[in-house]
Amino acid sequence: MKKLKPLTYLLLLASSSLLAQETPKSLKNVQTESIFAASPVKIDGKLKEWPAGFQAYNKSTHLYYTMANDEQNLYLVIRTTDATTNAKITAGGITLAINTAGQKKEEGAYSLTYPIIQRPQGGPGPGQRTMTFIGGPPGGGGSGQSGADSDMLKAAHERVINNAKEIKVSGFKDIQDSLIAIYNDYKIKAAIDYDKDNAFVYELAIPLKLMGLDGDKKDFAYNIKLNGLQLNFRLRDDAAGSPAGGGGPVGPGGGPVMILNGPPGGGRGGVDFQELISATDFWGRYTLAKK
DSSP, X not given: OOOOOTTHHHHHHHHTOOSOXXXXXXXXXXXXXXXXXXXXXXXXXXXXXXXXXXXXXXXXXXEEEEEEEOSSEEEEEEXXXXXXXXXXXXXXOEEEEEETTOOSOSTTOEEEEEOOOOOOOOOSSTTEEEEOOSSSSTTSSSOSGGXXXXXXXXXXXXXXXXXXXXXXXXXXXXXXXXXXXXXXXXXXEEEEEEOTTOOEEEEEEEEGGGXXXXXXXXXXXXXXXXXXXXOSSEEEESTTOSOTTSSOOBOGGGOBEEEEOSOSSSOTTTOOHHHHTSOEXXXXXXXXXXX
């Protein structure tokens, strides 16, 4: 099996999205209905517990999603076929913030970020990090899938799933650690997978009592955010070549530059890099459903 280079698999995963991201007219931009989940719900990155489909498609994040609850847990299930969104989630995870005071503010909210993907660092030259495009040269048209090696795609999927073992949490008075395992004593559960169409699937379950929602409090505001790729260096295209004088290129303040291999223009394997490094989010409100 071929070994994937650092950051390469972000683009490979993005290029694997064969489906066009369709927006059914029947779906709202933000979910408005409360859903009581059919028990038991197994958090495994599968959609078999959600046969009715999704409650909303959010245009700013390109996510199909459903929020639901039963008597013990709050659930969030997400699916996306969008190329950039696929890579964006892998790069920075999804953050769910729950503000039980009903305010659309992250301050004072319960927050969970998943998946947290650990990636190796490094590059071929001093101060450089590179992104390699899979599936032909950027701007060549198409989704890039035709040239992607199926074994590499499978390896990329497995790599993401196998490295998604931690959840970043904040605001929970009963949880002192900022990182917890997906198998934890708090009964917070999270899982990701890829379905038969290579779409990314995400499931999360949070015990209501951890957020004080097991009493009289039944409604809250929530925020779903795609954090994107967090860079401490600037992007530039390598079409003009590296600066003269030898050594690796540097960004403002002497920081390293990420070089995007290949000629400028086109879709770069279907990934919008400005979107990839920009956080996007939306707010909604939810009232716990009754059985």
